Amino acid sequence: MRLLIVEDEQTLLQQLSEQFRNEGFVVDTAADGDTGLYLAREYPLDLAVVDLGLPGRSGLELLRTIRSEGSRLPVLVLTARDGWQDRVNGLENGADDYLTKPFHAAELLARVNALLRRAAGWAHPVVPFGGYTLDTANKQVRLDDTPIPLTAFEYRLLEYLALHPERVISKQELTEHLYPDEADRDSNVIEVFIRRLRRKLDPDGAHQPVVTHRGLGYTLRQSPDHDQ
Template identity: 60%
Template sequence: MRILVVEDEAQLREQLAARLRAEGYAVETAADGDEGLWQATEFPIDLAVIDLGLPGLPGDEIIRRARAAGRTFPVLILTARGRWEDKVEGLEAGADDYLVKPFHVEELLARIRALLRRAAGVASPRLEWGPLAIDTRTHSVTLGETPVELTAYEYRVLEYLALNSGRVISKTELTEHLYEEESDRDSNVIEVFVRRLRRKLDPDGRLQPIETRRGEGYRFNLAGDGSCG
């Protein structure tokens, strides 16, 4: 998942980016409203964390213009203002949730996970398809009662496909949502991750959790509805 952090306070911006990367997210950052708006409208963002009090465009205006441009990703606003009117303005502009500074990073992470689940149409951090269970909070996977050991990137591919269950995802889309803008990208690496996932999740070939659509991409295709455990 790719997250945009728009925050003018350099120390906080870098702290948030570092923690989000440690949690397995790809992160883009912006220090002012104009750069934030450009990234919000030009990059394939899964969620944005936007400070309201920014140089250049204020945070609520970034949200308003991004929504007008058709961007529907969840937005969590940060504000140092305690007035309820400021929170309402941010929400009315199109934000989905807010945190008042100072805040605990663990709460920020919990809200981000909840917003991403909500955007995918699921309510619980634990997703189940028959014997396969994915815990998006702990980034752990089990097959029946057996833990499945995945690398960080294998997990990212699986989570993205699972949260978009039933939809065909191209290698390009996977690459854009798993890697940051300045990183070296090779969409052929996605094929390697998918092969590994199939081997680990379906050693005897019965489940076939990831379907290849030739010329189109991949589809998470397990029977079941991704019910919450």
């Protein structure tokens, strides 16, 4: 998942970037509202964490602008302003959630994961697909009660597919959301990881959870009782 953090306090910005990268996110950062707006417009983001008190364009202005342009990007407002009117203003201008400083890192992570699930139509942290379950809180995958060990990148790839059900996801989209800009992107690497996922999820070919649409991309097979 690709996350934008817009925060002018450099120490906090660095801490948040490190925290989310350690959790497997691709992280883009901005220290002012104008740069944040540019990245929100130009980058293929999954969620943004935006401080209100930014130099130049405020976080509220950034939020108001992207919503007026039709953006549905999930946004969590992170700020030292704890008055009820500030919270109301943020929510009424399009914020999806609100967290005041100081905060616990675990709570911020939990709120971000919850927003990502809701954006995909899931309220519960456990997402079923094709007889499997993907636990987004604990980053675990199971078939029935049997855990399936995955590398960090394999999990991120599977999670992206699981949180975008019924869509054909191209290799280009996967590379944009799973690799940082400075990375040496090779879409053929996605094919390698898809093959690894298939071997680990379905070694005997009984379930075939990952469906290839030749020349288009991939979907994750949903269980018959899939209910968003």
